[in-house]
Amino acid sequence: MPWVMQTSINQRISFTTF
Numbered sequence: 001m002p003w004v005m006q007t008s009i010n011q012r013i014s015f016t017t018f
Helices: 002-017
Strands: none
């Protein structure tokens, strides 16, 4: 399930950016 990893990475990037 690559989408799961993509979501995790996206959330991590969003949190870091914020």
